[in-house]
Structures are given as C-alpha cells and as structure tokens.
Amino acid sequence: MTIADALIMSVSNLTRRKGRTALTLLGVVIGVAALVLMVSLAIGLEREVLKLFQTEDSLRTLLIARSSAGDEAKESMGILAFGLMGPPITDRDIEELKKSIPGVATVIPDLNMFLIVKIQGDPDESPRLVPVGGLPEEEVQAIRKYVVAGDVWGEPGERAVLAPSRMLALRFQKKPSDIVGKMVVFSRTSEDPQAAPEELTYRVVGVLDTERLGIKARQFYVPMDRGLELWDLTQGGRMPWTKKGSYLSAEVKVTEVDQVTEVKRRLANAGYQVLTSADIMGTIRTVFLVIEGFMACIGAIGLIVSIFGIANTMAMAVLERTREIGIMKALGSRNSDIRRVFLLEAGAIGLVGGLIGLAAGAVTGAALGAAAGQVTEIPEGVRLFQISGWLAAGSIAFSVLVSMIAGFVPALRAARLDPVQALRYE
Amino acid sequence: MESPIRAERLTKRYELGNAVVTAVDGLTLDFAAGEFAAVVGRSGSGKSTLLHLLGGLDRPTSGDVAVDGRRLAELSDNELADYRRAKIGFVFQFFNLVPSMTARQNVELPMTLAGADRRARRRRADELLERAGLGARRDHRPSELSGGEQQRVSIARALSNDPPLLLADEPTGNLDSRTAREIMELLKSVGRTLILVTHDRELADAYCRRVIELSDGRVVSDRRGGAS
Numbered sequence: 001m002t003i004a005d006a007l008i009m010s011v012s013n014l015t016r017r018k019g020r021t022a023l024t025l026l027g028v029v030i031g032v033a034a035l036v037l038m039v040s041l042a043i044g045l046e047r048e049v050l051k052l053f054q055t056e057d058s059l060r061t062l063l064i065a066r067s068s069a070g071d072e073a074k075e076s077m078g079i080l081a082f083g084l085m086g087p088p089i090t091d092r093d094i095e096e097l098k099k100s101i102p103g104v105a106t107v108i109p110d111l112n113m114f115l116i117v118k119i120q121g122d123p124d125e126s127p128r129l130v131p132v133g134g135l136p137e138e139e140v141q142a143i144r145k146y147v148v149a150g151d152v153w154g155e156p157g158e159r160a161v162l163a164p165s166r167m168l169a170l171r172f173q174k175k176p177s178d179i180v181g182k183m184v185v186f187s188r189t190s191e192d193p194q195a196a197p198e199e200l201t202y203r204v205v206g207v208l209d210t211e212r213l214g215i216k217a218r219q220f221y222v223p224m225d226r227g228l229e230l231w232d233l234t235q236g237g238r239m240p241w242t243k244k245g246s247y248l249s250a251e252v253k254v255t256e257v258d259q260v261t262e263v264k265r266r267l268a269n270a271g272y273q274v275l276t277s278a279d280i281m282g283t284i285r286t287v288f289l290v291i292e293g294f295m296a297c298i299g300a301i302g303l304i305v306s307i308f309g310i311a312n313t314m315a316m317a318v319l320e321r322t323r324e325i326g327i328m329k330a331l332g333s334r335n336s337d338i339r340r341v342f343l344l345e346a347g348a349i350g351l352v353g354g355l356i357g358l359a360a361g362a363v364t365g366a367a368l369g370a371a372a373g374q375v376t377e378i379p380e381g382v383r384l385f386q387i388s389g390w391l392a393a394g395s396i397a398f399s400v401l402v403s404m405i406a407g408f409v410p411a412l413r414a415a416r417l418d419p420v421q422a423l424r425y426e
Numbered sequence: 427m428e429s430p431i432r433a434e435r436l437t438k439r440y441e442l443g444n445a446v447v448t449a450v451d452g453l454t455l456d457f458a459a460g461e462f463a464a465v466v467g468r469s470g471s472g473k474s475t476l477l478h479l480l481g482g483l484d485r486p487t488s489g490d491v492a493v494d495g496r497r498l499a500e501l502s503d504n505e506l507a508d509y510r511r512a513k514i515g516f517v518f519q520f521f522n523l524v525p526s527m528t529a530r531q532n533v534e535l536p537m538t539l540a541g542a543d544r545r546a547r548r549r550r551a552d553e554l555l556e557r558a559g560l561g562a563r564r565d566h567r568p569s570e571l572s573g574g575e576q577q578r579v580s581i582a583r584a585l586s587n588d589p590p591l592l593l594a595d596e597p598t599g600n601l602d603s604r605t606a607r608e609i610m611e612l613l614k615s616v617g618r619t620l621i622l623v624t625h626d627r628e629l630a631d632a633y634c635r636r637v638i639e640l641s642d643g644r645v646v647s648d649r650r651g652g653a654s
Contacts, residue, residue: 001538001539001540001541002541005538005541009538012526013526016526323522324524324525326522327522327523327524328535328539329483329507329510330481330483330510330516330518330522331510331511331516331535331536331539331583332507332508332509332510332511332512332514332536332539332540332587333507333511333539334503334504334507334508335503335504335507336504337539419483419484420478420483420484423483423518423522
C-alpha cells in the first residue's frame with residue numbers, strides 16, 4: 001500500500017466521525033494556540049529589546065570600564081561582570097583614548113545620574129526619577145538627526161535639555177512640539193525631607209526620537225558642562241567611590257559602525273573591559289532562549305493533555321473498525337499497512353490541529369497585543385507577540401509528533417488484531 | 427503433477443476456557459487446479475476453520491498447507507499477508523464490504539493494498555463490476571445495495587488481484603434461494619479453483635463436482651463426480 005493511498009484512506013476515515021474528530025481537533029487547537037501564544041510573547045519581547053541595540057546609535061556605541069588586572073574569572077562572566085570593582089576612568093584617560101585610538105569619534109563619561117524631574121505644565125505632580133546624561137560638544141551634531149521637534153542647543157554653556165519623546169508622550173499625551181520651550185526642574189533625591197531642595201532649571205530645546213535612538217530611550221540629555229554641574233549638585237547620583245573627574249564607565253562612540261571590532265580590540269589592549277551592542281545582544285539572546293524554552297514547556301502542557309483526547313479517539317476508532325481491520329487483513333494488508341493508516345490518522349489530527357492552532361495563536365496574540373496597547377504604556381510600533389518561522393514550523397511539527405505518539409498504541413493494537421477474531425467482531 | 431493447494435495433517439486446536447476444542451483434526455486434502463469443491467457439515471464441524479487455514483488467515487496448531495509447493499508455515503506474517511493478497515480471494519457470508527466505501531472503492535481495495543496504480547485500479551474495478559452486472563451501481567455504498575448485489579461486489583473484490591484460488595465461506599447463507607443460485611452461477615463463471623464452505627448440501631450437490639463432508643474436524647466423506 002502506497003503512502004499516498006494510506007493518507008487518502010486516513011483522511012476519509014477521519015471525516016466519517018466529524019463531530020468526534022472536531023472535538024479532538026479542538027483539544028489540539030487549544031494546545032497549539034497556547035503554546036504559540038506563550039512562546040510568541042517571549043519572542044516579541046526579545047525582538048523588541050534587541051531592536052534597542054540595533055539602532056545606528058547603539059551599534060556605534062561601546063561601553064567601557066577599567067578591568068582590574070589579571071582577573072580571568074570576570075572575563076568569562078562577560079556582561080555580568082562588567083564594571084565590577086575596576087578602578088575608575090579619569091578625565092585624563094578619556095582624553096588619551098580620544099587621541100590614541102583611530103576611529104573613536106568621542107568618549108562620553110557616564111554620569112550615572114538619576115534625578116527627580118518636574119516638567120512645566122505636567123498635570124502629574126508625583127516626582128519621577130529619570131536618567132540624565134551629559135552630551136559632549138562633538139556629539140551634538142550626531143544626535144541632531146534624532147531630534148523630532150525643536151533643535152539641539154546653540155551654546156555648550158546653555159542650560160538646555162533634550163527630552164526623550166517616549167517618556168513625554170506617555171506623560172503628557174502631547175505632541176513633541178508642544179514640549180519645546182517648557183521648563184524642566186531637576187533635583188536630587190534625598191532621604192532628608194528637611195534638606196533644602198537643590199535644584200536646577202533647564203529649558204527644553206528639542207525632543208529626541210527615542211524609538212530610533214535605541215537603548216537610552218528614557219534619558220534626558222544636557223550639555224556635558226551642565227551635566228557635570230548637575231553631577232556636583234546631586235551627590236546621590238554619584239557612585240560613592242568616584243571623585244570629581246573620574247567615572248565608573250564611559251561610552252565610546254566610533255565614527256563608522258564597521259570600526260567597532262577594531263576599536264574594541266584596541267580598547268581591550270589598553271586595559272579596558274568593552275561591551276559592544278553585539279555582546280549585549282548575545283547575552284540577551286541567551287537569556288531569552290531560556291525564557292522561550294520555559295514558555296514552551298508551559299505551553300506544551302496543553303498539547304500534552306490533548307494526547308489523551310487523541311488516544312481516546314483513536315482507541316474508539318480501532319474498536320469501531322475492528323471488523324474492517326479484519327477485512328483489510330483478509331484482503332492481504334500487512335500489519336504495517338494497518339498501523340500506518342491509524343498513525344496517519346493521528347498525525348493528520350495533529351497537522352490540521354497544529355495549523356488551525358497556529359492561526360488561532362497568531363490572531364489571539366495580535367488581539368492581546370492591541371488590547372495591551374490600549375491599557376498600558378506600550379509605545380506604538382511595539383509588537384508584544386511575534387511568531388518566528390521556527391516557532392511556526394516547530395509548533396506544527398510538535399503537534400504532529402505528539403499526536404502520532406498518542407496514536408501509537410491504538411495503531412499497534414489495530415495492527416496486531418487477529419484477523420479471524422476481528423472478522424467475527426460485531 | 428503437484429496439486430496447487432494441499433492440506434497436510436492439518437490440525438487446529440483452540441482453548442475455550444479450560445477445554446481444548448479440536449476444530450480441525452489432522453486433515454489431509456488435495457485440491458486440483460480449477461476444481462469446484464464444496465466442504466459441507468454442521469456448524470462447528472470445522473469447515474470455516476479449514477477455510478481460514480487454507481487462506482492463510484489463521485495458523486494451524488500442527489500440519490501445514492502447501493500452495494504451489496510453498497509451505498505456509500514457513501512464511502512470515504508479512505509473507506502470509508502477501509500470499510492472501512496475491513493468491514486468495516475471500517468471499518464471506520456477510521459480504522464484509524467496508525461500509526464507508528463505494529462498491530468501486532471496495533473492489534479497488536485489494537489492488538490499493540497491492541500498491542497498484544490508481545488508474546489501472548479503477549479500470550479493473552469497473553470491468554469487474556460490469557461483469558458482475560453492477561456497472562450502474564458502482565458508486566453506491568453497501569447500505570444502498572441488496573444482499574445479492576453486495577455479494578456480487580464482494581466477488582468482484584475477491585477477483586481484483588486475479589488470484590488463482592477463491593475461498594467462499596457460506597456465500598449464499600444470507601441470500602434467498604433465487605439470489606443464491608445467481609451467486610453460484612457467477613462463482614462458477616469466473617473459472618478459478620473454488621473451495622466453498624456451506625451447510626446447504628443441495629446447493630453443494632447442484633453446483634460442485636466434489637463434496638467433502640466434515641464432522642468434528644474430520645473428513646466423513648469425499649465424493650467426486652457430482653454435478654459438472
């Protein structure tokens with residue numbers, strides 16, 4: 001018996017008991033849909049996070065910190081050990097790096113400031129902590145292309161700030177152009193409520209398109225001089241072991257993205273720990289692989305439960321068709337022919353259930369993503385549930401496999417029926 | 427010349443609870459090519475079991491069946507299935523058509539099992555149904571056919587792989603006497619070696635040259651030279 005004929009026979013057998021087949025299918029559909037939904041959420045989150053590291057600005061940025069000499073263990077820990085316990089980077093180091101390494105556009109010290117921000121006209125009075133960074137003169141032109149309203153500051157000494165569009169949009173529900181010209185007050189966090197608020201007022205000169213900028217999507221940028229001023233003001237933002245003129249870490253910006261590898265090598269030779277966007281993405285992928293695996297395990301529970309439905313359906317089918325199996329045997333079908341017909345029936349349930357489940361999972365994911373966008377602060381363009389080719393193919397393959405496993409015992413029993421007994425069966 | 431099918435000291439015992447039932451007890455029988463033989467006896471005489479053993483549907487407790495010099499005991503389960511498919515056409519009392527299939531699909535089934543080409547299958551099935559007088563009924567399901575029609579379909583099915591040997595187990599047992607005669611005529615007209623199991627001695631005498639009578643699994647009489 002050819003496989004094609006066995007397949008035709010299997011499918012026509014399934015259509016004989018439409019109600020029962022439909023119910024069994026439903027179990028598989030729900031199982032696959034749940035699996036697809038769970039894993040597609042993990043994939044969606046992974047892709048959205050990775051997107052932040054794939055922007056042009058992220059790709060030309062290397063994070064550096066001093067490595068403490070001879071610590072091999074930290075190397076192997078990669079991203080997790082970054083910036084741990086090394087000596088600080090000084091202003092002199094920064095000047096040295098700018099001069100000595102070709103391809104470096106600038107080096108920006110990380111000020112590591114988290115300040116309370118109040119924005120003029122903000123209906124929400126509750127204080128909000130935001131990251132604030134300083135932008136050196138050399139980078140002003142580079143960041144200009146991310147400005148969506150207003151412009152960069154004119155003078156490096158100006159008390160001006162570039163605000164992130166994502167956060168503003170979330171807080172004000174206004175267009176970026178409405179924010180330009182508003183005053184912003186930064187103050188430091190303090191445990192002592194009696195202490196005089198030390199604060200500085202800045203004017204919003206422009207708004208940055210944070211979707212395109214990448215990782216530092218919530219950061220406010222001020223001119224570097226003004227950033228250092230803020231840094232002096234806000235002792236709380238400064239790491240305890242860094243003095244004025246020294247920093248825990250810094251960002252190296254290269255002029256061209258393809259110089260990253262070479263610059264990384266030179267920085268490492270100069271005794272720095274270096275993290276590129278690619279390094280960070282590698283770690284993120286690893287982490288998400290674990291999350292996706294976990295989600296897949298939970299999602300697979302539904303499908304595994306549907307095994308029992310399939311096994312039951314197949315056992316019933318064998319019982320109902322006992323006499324028919326006897327006929328097939330009398331007409332000369334081998335045991336393997338009978339087994340194959342039943343296995344293909346189970347597999348067909350898995351295949352059809354898998355396809356419908358995949359579609360159901362995709363539709364549900366899209367609907368949930370849209371609904372989540374309505375009720376929470378999810379920026380536009382972010383898709384929470386995303387289905388990869390691997391997920392699509394894998395979930396269907398898994399569904400078919402699981403179904404065939406469920407059909408295996410009934411198929412084996414059908415194949416081993418004694419023909420004389422089976423022919424007598426009423 | 428070696429006979430095409432030969433039973434040698436064929437014995438089949440069943441265990442029924444604690445009792446051992448001997449259905450076929452040391453039968454040795456030869457059937458000649460083209461022979462039209464009837465096996466008669468009361469129910470429980472072992473005639474159906476004999477047919478199952480000859481057809482390779484069941485294995486004997488001892489003894490053997492030789493077909494064209496090949497011994498069935500030496501065949502594996504798969505080879506036995508292949509033997510049934512290629513060499514044997516079964517016709518049953520209750521027709522045993524697959525209820526979900528049309529007449530044509532039922533006739534095609536043994537060819538489907540043999541892996542025959544779809545178009546060849548269809549052509550042969552139509553031809554066989556035409557010969558059985560059912561050309562117009564080929565797309566009907568068994569439930570839409572009368573008993574006689576169903577038995578004609580089942581004879582067409584038995585012939586589909588062109589086997590040399592037909593084994594019929596009470597093929598007229600469920601039919602009225604007129605239809606029974608029609609079925610017997612049809613079986614006679616196909617010109618194969620036929621071994622017919624029946625309890626209808628009149629029918630056996632009327633159509634079969636040789637009538638073997640079984641009782642308790644043994645041959646009581648083996649008469650030749652009856653009807654031609």
